[in-house]
Amino acid sequence: MTDSLSEDIADVLDLVLNPDEPIHVALRRQVPHLRMKSRCKCGCGTAYFDLDADVVEPAPTGPGIVVAADMQLFTETGECPGEVLVFAQGGYLSWLEVCSWSDDVEVNLAAARRWLQPSSWPRAGNSRHLGP
Numbered sequence: 001m002t003d004s005l006s007e008d009i010a011d012v013l014d015l016v017l018n019p020d021e022p023i024h025v026a027l028r029r030q031v032p033h034l035r036m037k038s039r040c041k042c043g044c045g046t047a048y049f050d051l052d053a054d055v056v057e058p059a060p061t062g063p064g065i066v067v068a069a070d071m072q073l074f075t076e077t078g079e080c081p082g083e084v085l086v087f088a089q090g091g092y093l094s095w096l097e098v099c100s101w102s103d104d105v106e107v108n109l110a111a112a113r114r115w116l117q118p119s120s121w122p123r124a125g126n127s128r129h130l131g132p
Helices: 007-016 022-028 109-115
Strands: 035-039 047-050 065-073 082-089 092-100
Touching: 007 065, 007 082, 007 092, 007 109, 022 065, 065 109
Parallel strands: none
Antiparallel strands: 035 047, 047 092, 065 082, 082 092
16 A cells, blocks of 8 residues: 655655756656655655656666665764665666664654755755765
């Protein structure tokens, strides 16, 4: 069973998929058609999607599973405790993963959403890493 895409997942996808990148533009067109298949039980915020491939065009990501977008997370103090990865399979959004690299800073979807906001970006010299 699938559910509608939650607002927090939609927001993170909007922040990670760069509207200036052609592959990301194609993936962004899929977001309104996504449904939640499941979420990771550990609380990290990782989400798996279901998508009717008959209603949207695939993005030109190539065959198989690829990391279609990735963005490092920076806290308000400039620490980088993790990243968000967006996976596509055969050109279709497949899942969003929230990865933690820190034992000291809790990294979850709510934190990722906050740290991806432009107002929380670190001072000049510490830029966000934008995916392909």
